[in-house]
Amino acid sequence: MGFFGADVFLEDLVECRQIFCSSFLVNAVLCLACQEYTAIKPHTNLIRPAAFREAEMLWQGEGSDGSLVSLAAMGIFSAACIFEGKDKTGQEVATILRQEAERLGVCKSSASSSTTATLDLGSPELVRATSQIAWRVYNWLTYVISSRNQAYLNRTIIGSMSSSIIANPSDFLRLYQSPGILRIGICHRQVIHVIWAQRSLTHAISDETPISERVPLAFAEGKYRKLLQWASALWSDMKRVEHCTSDLIIFQWYHVSCRRGHDISPVHRNASDSHPKAIYAASINQLKDLVFSYRANYPEASFTSYFNPGLFTLSLALLEDLQDPLWRYYFYICVRCWQNLYFCYPVFRDVAKAFLSMAMQKEAIAARETQELLQEIEQSAQHHAAANEAFTSFIFDPVFSITSEAQVHAMADRFEEMVLFNEFIERDFT
Structure with missing residues (x-):
């Protein structure tokens, strides 16, 4: 996720130093790695529960130690929890991450205190590490806020990065060659x-x-x-x-x-x-x-959670325009994408279920067909022992007037209700 530099992390891991590495960071990375790598080697899923237990224990013990490494670890662990369906824990970690980032002066908001801790940026390595962590913390917190329609103003809003720490994007890229997801984050x-x-x-x-x-x-x-x-x-x-x-x-x-x-x-x-x-x-x-x-062309599609926002937008647009002759074709592509992501991340079962509910609500797809699609999704990832407990507060439509009704879990919970209603209607007409 680009929260830290791989080279300095591995160097400290090998040398058993805790400057750019920590037990909490290692376990947070392991949580996320277990999720993504399941798409390549399914048996990786077996160590996932232990990784989450260990990371949560270390978070409670080391999460607020005031170090930059802990910021990176909290960001990664928050993401892993949210995509695991442990939304309450993920949101709690994100809240503390936000508080610590503001306290350290890594990022600031409209309601930040005017007094922040002073960071010792004595070495070029620490300057680069701080810059990278700051960019990624800012981006992750912004994602958490925007995907849940949380207070955009009149409350604390993640604002501009501290100019005393963060270089502009071009200078930062020249200073720290880091293509890939970090470049996209910038x-x-x-x-x-x-x-x-x-x-x-x-x-x-x-x-x-x-x-x-x-x-x-x-x-x-x-x-x-x-x-x-x-x-x-x-x-x-x-x-x-x-x-x-x-x-x-x-x-x-x-x-x-x-x-x-x-x-x-x-x-x-x-x-x-x-x-x-x-x-x-x-x-x-x-x-x-x-x-x-x-x-069609990138194997990363089966485990890249950043794929999801585009699927949300496209699926909503397709269900709003059923006159499009290709709407069903592309909608099914979105459903299959969520099925692939569900293999790695339990939270995407409810995402797919929510959009199938919307399809039924708009009478675009018959209840029996949505049941078959959901059954295929569930059977494709039976290794998720507690998939029914996965919860998300994702907002599927940011412009919906009633936030509670725009949450994925609320729409997913209506699936069985709409199936029964459709079956009742069909029975009346036969």
Whole structure:
């Protein structure tokens, strides 16, 4: 996940030093590794329960020791817990991570205390390690907040990185050559700044006025232009080309984070292809291509949890437009992607179940067919002993007016109810 530098971590692990390594960090990495590596060697799953027990014990003992290594360990352990379906623990770890990051001055928010601990950044290695941890902590906490529709303003919001610690992205990449997911995380941070500004205005008014009436089109268009300007300034090797690395495909999905906020915003109102619906349709078509390409050509699709936000967006769009002749084809691709991810992460059973519930609700798929699909998903990963206990507070639709009804687990819980209702209706007509 890019929370730390692999070289310094391995050096300290071999030399039994605890500068860039710790027992908690090792066990947190083991938790996440057990999840992902199950897709390659299923028997890896056998050590997963022990890894989580050990990591939780070490977190309670070492999690708040005030070290940078503990920040990295808490971030990784939080992610592992959330994707394991241990949402309560994952959220608790993320909360403490946020408090410690603000206290150490690694990142700050609108409600941060003006007094923070002073970090000793005496060596170049520590400067690089601090920069990397700070970027990743910021990105992970932003992901946790945005995927649960937690307070975007008027409460503590993860804000800009401390300029005394963090170099700008270009300087950081030159200083610390780290391609892959870390590079994507840095780019994600740039997008998030624009999204926070957008959401600050769209959610500032608490009345029932529709967003289209309380947010000027000029504002939305301005944010859209900033994103285009940002994208045009990216490094040349960030372009999607044939046989590009898998992390670049993941990067291409970041535009979907901004998509819903710009559904009402044309770029040039007089152009034939600038109508909001045209922009939206083009975005969804691109997402279809990305999802298909990633699943078909990259084995990482079977264990990359960052695949999920794109699947959320695409599935929602497909169920909103059942007139699309290819909606069923792409929706089934999304379901199969969740099935693959469920093999590694118990939480994705409920994700698939929630979207099958939505499909039934919209009368897009028959109840019997959704039951068969869910049964296939469950049978594909019988090694999850407590899959029914996996819980997530993911929000499947960030613009839904009632947050509690937009949570994945709430929609998944309606699956059996809708199956019984459909069977009752069918019985009445026969």
